[in-house]
Amino acid sequence: MRIILDATGGDTPDVNLKGAIDALLAYEDITVVLAGPQDQLLDAINQMEATTRDRIGKRMEVLDAPEIITTDEHPVMALRQRPRSPFVLAANQLRNHEADAFVSAGSTGAFMASGLFYARCVPGVARPALGAMIPVPGRPLLLVDSGANVDCKPEWLHQFALMGSIYMKEVQQVSAPQVGLLNIGVEEVKGNELTQAVYKLLREEKQIVFAGNIEARDAIAGSCDVLVADGFAGNILIKNIEGTTSVLFGLIKKGLMSSLAGKIGALLCRGAFRNIKRSFDSSEVGGAPLLGVGGVMIKAHGNADAKTITSAIRQARTMVTADVVGKIRAGTAHEA
Amino acid sequence: MQIEHLLQLAADQLGVPVESITMESRWKEDLGADSASIMLMIMDMEDATGVTFDDEAITGMQTVGDAVAYLEAHMA
Numbered sequence: 001m002r003i004i005l006d007a008t009g010g011d012t013p014d015v016n017l018k019g020a021i022d023a024l025l026a027y028e029d030i031t032v033v034l035a036g037p038q039d040q041l042l043d044a045i046n047q048m049e050a051t052t053r054d055r056i057g058k059r060m061e062v063l064d065a066p067e068i069i070t071t072d073e074h075p076v077m078a079l080r081q082r083p084r085s086p087f088v089l090a091a092n093q094l095r096n097h098e099a100d101a102f103v104s105a106g107s108t109g110a111f112m113a114s115g116l117f118y119a120r121c122v123p124g125v126a127r128p129a130l131g132a133m134i135p136v137p138g139r140p141l142l143l144v145d146s147g148a149n150v151d152c153k154p155e156w157l158h159q160f161a162l163m164g165s166i167y168m169k170e171v172q173q174v175s176a177p178q179v180g181l182l183n184i185g186v187e188e189v190k191g192n193e194l195t196q197a198v199y200k201l202l203r204e205e206k207q208i209v210f211a212g213n214i215e216a217r218d219a220i221a222g223s224c225d226v227l228v229a230d231g232f233a234g235n236i237l238i239k240n241i242e243g244t245t246s247v248l249f250g251l252i253k254k255g256l257m258s259s260l261a262g263k264i265g266a267l268l269c270r271g272a273f274r275n276i277k278r279s280f281d282s283s284e285v286g287g288a289p290l291l292g293v294g295g296v297m298i299k300a301h302g303n304a305d306a307k308t309i310t311s312a313i314r315q316a317r318t319m320v321t322a323d324v325v326g327k328i329r330a331g332t333a334h335e336a
Numbered sequence: 337m338q339i340e341h342l343l344q345l346a347a348d349q350l351g352v353p354v355e356s357i358t359m360e361s362r363w364k365e366d367l368g369a370d371s372a373s374i375m376l377m378i379m380d381m382e383d384a385t386g387v388t389f390d391d392e393a394i395t396g397m398q399t400v401g402d403a404v405a406y407l408e409a410h411m412a
Contacts, residue, residue, distance in 0.1 A: 076375060077391060116372060117379060127372070151370065 001029055002099040003316050006086040007036035008068055009106030011303050016105070017044055019309025023317075024056045026310070030317055031059045033099065035086035038064035065089050071302070075109030079117065087111060091118030094295025101296035101316035103287065105304040112148045115293040122325060124332035126153070128292035129160045130231070130299065131167060132238050133285045139222040142168055146288060147235035154197035157181075157228050158205065162331045163291040164226035165208045170322035171289075171315070172225075180214035180224035182233055187213070194230065202228070207331060216240075286315035292328060296320050339404055342381055346400065349377040359401035367400075378403070387411055 007016045013036075020032045034041050041062045045053075067082035069075070079088055086104065091114040093099040102119075104111050108130075115128050132146035144164040149156060161179050168177035181198055183191040188199055190213060202210045211224045216237055219227055229237065256262040266273070286308065287300035296319040300312040319325075340354075347354035350367050363369040369377070374397070378389050381403065387410045389397075397403055 080391075117375060 001101075001317060001320055002031050002033055002093075003101040003103060003313055003320075004033045004035050004063060004086075004090040004093060004099050005309070005313065006090070006102070006104035006106050007034040007041055008065075008086060009104045009302075010300070011105075012305075015304060015306040016309055017041075018306035019304075019313065020060065021048070021052060021056065022306060022310040023313035024059050025052070027314070027317055028059075030313070031061060032313065033061045033063050035063040035065040035090055037066045038062050063089055063093075069107055069110045071107040071109070073107070073110070075107060075113040076117065078107075079110060079113055085110070087114035088118055091115060091295075091297075094119040094293070094297070099295065100320045101298065103298045103300060103309070103312045103316055105287075105300040105302055105309065105312075108147070108299060108302075111297070111299045112290060115290045115297050116148075119293040119295050119297065121292050122294050122329040122332070124334070125159055125163070125292040125328065126156050127159075128290050129156075129163060130288050131164060131291050132234075132288045134220060134238070134241065135285060136220050136222055139225065140172060140285075141220065141222075141225065141227055142172075143219075143227045143229065143234050143238055144291065145229060145231040145234050146238050147231045148290070149231040150235075151232070152194065152230040154194060154201055157194070157198040157230060158201040159292065159332055161202055161205065161208055161210075161226065161228045163328050164228065166327045166331055167289060167291060167319075167324060168225050170324050170327060171318050174225050176209050177225035178211040178223075179208045179226040179228060180211040180219075182219065182227055182229035182237065183213035183215065185213060186215065198228070286311035286313075289315070289319065289324075291324075292332075294325065296325060341384065342404060342407065343400070345380045345384060346377050346403075349373055349380060357400055359399065359404065361400045362398055363400070381407060385411055 005016055005020050024032055065084055065086040067085040069078045069082055069085045087110045090102040094102060121128055127149050129145035130148040131142050131144040134141040134143055142164050144160045165177045165179055168174040181202060183195045214223050214227060256266040287298040290297040296316050298312045298316050300308055343357050344354050347357060350369050350373055352367055361367055363374050382388055385407055387407050393406050
C-alpha cells in the first residue's frame with residue numbers, strides 16, 4: 001500500500017518525517033512516499049538512526065516535489081502554476097492508480113482543489129466533500145461537508161450523506177450510522193429551499209438511516225453519527241464549536257486560578273479535566289477525509305504534531321484496506 | 337481536434353445535451369456551470385488538445401465560442 005505524505009505541509013514540516021517513521025514502524029504493510037524537495041528529504045532520511053532505517057527498509061520513498069504552495073495563495077491558480085508541487089503530483093498518482101492515499105497538513109484550499117481537479121471524483125459523485133470528525137464523547141460525529149463546497153445542489157448533499165454513512169460504517173465501525181441534516185428546526189418544513197429539498201431526498205434514500213433534521217445545538221449532543229450540511233453552514237458550525245470550546249475552557253481555567261479555593265478545587269479535579277481534554281484530543285482522530293475522489297485523501301490540521309500525522313496515515317491505511325473509495329463508487333453508481 | 341468533440345467534452349462535464357450547446361451559449365447563465373465545473377471542463381479540453389489556457393483567458397471566458405476561439409488560435 002503506497003501512501004504519499006506531503007513532507008512540506010503544516011506549520012512545522014519536521015513533524016511529517018517523525019510521523020511517517022512512527023507509522024512505518026507500526027504498520028509493516030505500508031510504504032510512505034515523502035513528497036517534497038528531494039535533496040532536503042534525502043538529507044533528513046540519512047540522519048535517521050541506523051536501527052530505524054534497518055527496520056523501515058525500503059518502505060520509505062521520496063517523490064521529488066520541489067514546488068511549494070502556501071496557504072495564502074489562490075489554490076487553483078497555484079496548482080496550475082506549480083505542477084511539481086506535492087499536491088499535483090500526489091493527486092495525479094491517485095488518478096493513475098500509482099498510489100493509494102495522500103496525506104497533507106498543508107494548504108486546505110490546494111488540498112481540496114487537487115482532489116477535485118487532479119485526482120477527480122469517482123463516477124457518479126458530483127463534488128467531493130470534506131468530512132470532519134468532531135470528537136463528541138461516546139459518539140464521534142462526522143460532519144460532511146465541513147467546507148469544500150460553499151454553494152451546493154440538493155443532489156450533492158444527498159451524495160454527502162451516502163459517502164458519510166459509508167465512511168462511518170467502514171472506518172469507525174458504526175453498523176447502522178444515523179444520518180442527520182443540519183437545519184434550523186427539526187420539522188420537515190423548516191429550513192431553506194436547499195435543506196427542504198435535501199430532506200425529501202434523504203427520507204427516500206434506502207441506503208442510509210435518516211435521523212431527520214438536527215439543530216446546531218443538538219449536533220454535539222450525540223444526536224446522530226453523520227451530520228450533513230453544505231460546506232458554508234458546515235464550516236460555520238465547526239468553527240463555532242472550536243471557538244466556543246476554546247473560550248469555555250479559558251473561562252473555566254481563569255475562574256479556577258483566580259482564588260486559592262479555586263486552585264485547590266482544580267488540583268482535586270485535575271484527573272477529570274485531563275479525561276475531558278483527552279476526549280477532545282484531535283491528534284487521535286488523524287485528519288479530515290476528502291470523500292468522493294478517486295483515491296484516499298486525508299487533510300491533517302495545519303498545526304498537526306507527529307502523533308497526528310501518524311494517526312492520519314493510520315486513518316488512510318484503514319480507508320484503503322476497507323476499500324472506502326470502491327464502496328462510495330458502488331453506493332453512488334446509480335447516479336453515474 | 338474537431339469542434340464537435342470539444343462540445344461533447346463540455347456537455348459531459350456539465351451534464352447537458354450536446355444539442356443544447358451553441359457558440360453563443362454562456363457557461364454560467366445558459367448552461368448552469370459553476371466555476372468548478374468550468375475549470376474541470378477547461379482541464380479536459382487541455383488534456384484533449386495539448387493547449388494550456390492562460391489565467392487571463394480563463395477569467396475572461398464567458399461563452400462556448402470564447403473557449404473554442406482560444407483553442408483554435410493556439411492549436412498547432
